[in-house]
Amino acid sequence: MVDCTRAGSLTDGFRAQTLLADKACETDEIIAQAQARDMGPVIPPKKSRKNPRPYDEYLYHQCAIGAKTPFRA
Secondary structure, three states, X not given: OOOOOOHHHHOOOOOOOEEEOOHXXXXXXXXXXXXXXXXXXXXXXXXXXXXXXXXXXXXXXXXXXXXXXOOOO
């Protein structure tokens, strides 16, 4: 079962170097769409993948930590 069915359409019209998403959006279709738009997918593979694909763990965790940490001036 696919957890994330609309993510592909969410990137329509956007230009970016990287597509950062959660495991729920880690589908072959979304990854192919990101690569077709010259975006590097930074999405951790689901545990159910027999051959997990590599991703930039450092970038993923830095962005995930930054999103959870409140801004302090």
